[in-house]
Amino acid sequence: MILVTGATGFVGRKVVGALVERGHSVRALVHSRRRAAVLSAHDVDIFEGDVLVPGSLAGACEGVDAVVHLVAVIRENKGESFQQVNYQGTSNLLRAAEQAEVGRFVLASTIGADSGPSIPYLYSRWLAEQETERSPVPHSIVRFSVAFGEGDEFFNMLAAQVKLSPLVAIAGDGAARFQPIAVEDVAMCLVGALERDDVVGRTIEVGGPAFLSYEEIIDLVAETLGARIAKLHVPMVLMRPVAAVMQALMPRPPVTPGQLKLLGVDSSTELDSVQSNFAFAPRPVRDNIGYVARIRLRDALKMNLGIMPARIRDH
Secondary structure, eight states, rough: OOOEETSSSHHHHHHHHHHHTTTTOEEESOOOOOOOGGGTTOOOOOOOOOTTTTGGGHHHTTTTTTTOOOOOOOOOOOBOOOOIIIIIIHHHHHHHHHHTSSSEEEEEEETTSSSOSHHHHHHHHHHHHHHHHHHHSSSEEEOOOOSSSTTHHHHHHHHHHHHSSSEEEETTOOEEOOOOOHHHHHEEEEEHHOGGGGGGGEEEEEEOSSSSEHHHHHHHHHHHHTOOOOOEEEEEEHHHHHHHHHHHHSSSSSSOOHHHTTTTOBBBBOTTTHHHHSSSSOSSSTOOOGGGGGHHHHHHHHHHHTTOOTTTTOO
């Protein structure tokens, strides 16, 4: 039995599907059975719990052979800080896994996780990695660059900006380098880390088959939408107060101050990272983001006002 946390999320759904397809029995940790409806296509054991409630995790880990831990937040909300969810949640789960004598723990992390606290999101990810490495439970850590696929946030939010206006603001110089990887390929890497003994104790970074700057990603999104745009580079010093106001006023702002910091950090690794570590070729982002064309003008308006339409992203 494999326990998957964050099973109803963007990556989690693909991980559950890949595990079931490969013949594994899966237990999905969910906040509510209502949310578990998105997993109805798979025969999985649904367990209600929360990584921030240690008492709920003992039962989740009981009888489990391995854990794939995906729960994390990239924006902070009331009661859901980076420190609480990304770090403490991982620590809680590791303790439960140790007590249940789980045989393998796979942690999904992010390229750029760092010991410096200047970017709290990346720092919380690094803390979670450190906690995983200290645990006696055999582990693997898979760091990945920005993931794309239907229901993603990154590419859909950029498409909403392009759709709404022919003038697109780019925070900073737009030169930070990313290596977009398909969510299905992320799932296969995580399953590979679970199944293979040669990756135990290792931290592996994976990304797609091409490097793209933030500005090049915007160009690719515009090209996919058939939109002609003009780009305006806005200094970070001017963008930060705007992002802070949006964070204070909107339920789900297009960008937060923390995310602005991430736009200045490279998220890339070796181009052959997937091939060399997991022996398959990841799909390119070009010609594989057609889903952004589903965004209508009213969807774009809502998204830029901090309201994510469920038809675009339901979590």
